Amino acid sequence: MAFKRLSDLFKQDITNKRVLVRVDFNVPMKDGVVTDDTRLQAALPTIAALKNNGAKVILLSHFGRPKGKVVPEMSLGQLVPALSELLAANVTFVPVLFGDEAKAAIDGVDEGSVVLLENTRFYEGEEKNDPELAKQVAALGDFYVNDAFSAAHRAHVSTEGVAKLLPSFAGESMARELDHLDKALGNPVRPVLAIVGGAKVSSKIDLLENLVTKVDALAIGGGMANTFLAAQGIDVGKSLCEKDLLDKARDIMAAADKAGCKIVLPVDVVVSKEFAVNPPTRTTTPNDTKADEMILDAGPESVKALEAVMAESKTIIWNGPLGAFETAPFDMATVEAAKAAAKLAKSGNVIVVAGGGDTVSAMNHAGVADDLSFISTAGGAFLEWMEGKELPGVKALEA
């Protein structure tokens, strides 16, 4: 999809122009202190570029789930110290989202200044995408920039409503994310391998159904692989398995077959009688799982087989761990496969994009987060994009 970028915005003189920028400042905090500033950092390139071009940068974000009410502990005002430090500049906080007070504050700052408006979700209209609220907020800006891919699956005032009322552009982080997603699934170099793991098939039906029509191979791991194994008539003992989804799993395999997508399932598994740290385990074939055992990871042969498919691929897209990776030793398959993917990404011959849910922590756990082509921290938006859904916040930026 073609979308407008900051470079398009900068074709005109934006000195002293008011640019509304949707960021995702929904950062984790403890005792009033930001404990992980990744999301603040992610917005810095866009803010800096706009400042350098003389714009007044007006930041919009949600924080927490105040559900349309003012909840003082969720005020964005508490982010001002961390944000000013990162920017090495003053940040003017305005305790409202629209109206005369906000307008006066914006009018009163110099070019290149940064203004932070109050939590968008303090207003009922935000999540309802209320056109009146959108009008009020849009009245504060000349242009709109969305730099929050992680919120782009929501059609809210700050992600979609305002975008429709002003000339709109993707910020640097948003553009980087969209460019990588396009390389991974939109317009990929083939063959494409998707690796999908995680606990349950039920949360990933749409995603699997979309992927089988788009990728050349789909490797299924984690708890959800058990449902696929069971769908092939294998008794998976006490393993996590969604018995009500066996037909669905068979449908997905049939759809893959029809589309020419190869399904890769574990050929060996690590089983245990208890789900605990370092319990007695054994590695065996899936059909050898005993009634009192559960499959908690893929085995070394499965990793080898997956690595062979990886080596034949030009693009790899990954969501979800291949085992119960938070509990040793059931992180083996995830860690080894992640290392192999990282090696391919580093070689420069393969694009590896990972994201969604627990995938970021799994890649961090494997120590490869910096070695992949791209890691999306967007969660829900990343998954909806993998499901092939149109994201309203992205659609609104269409060129």
Ligand code: AMP
């Ligand atoms: P998801 O949020 O759907 O990506 O699922 C991630 C969770 O799946 C992680 O917490 C893993 O521990 C869990 N998981 C992966 N494989 C298994 C398995 N074989 N049995 C139970 N849980 C698993």
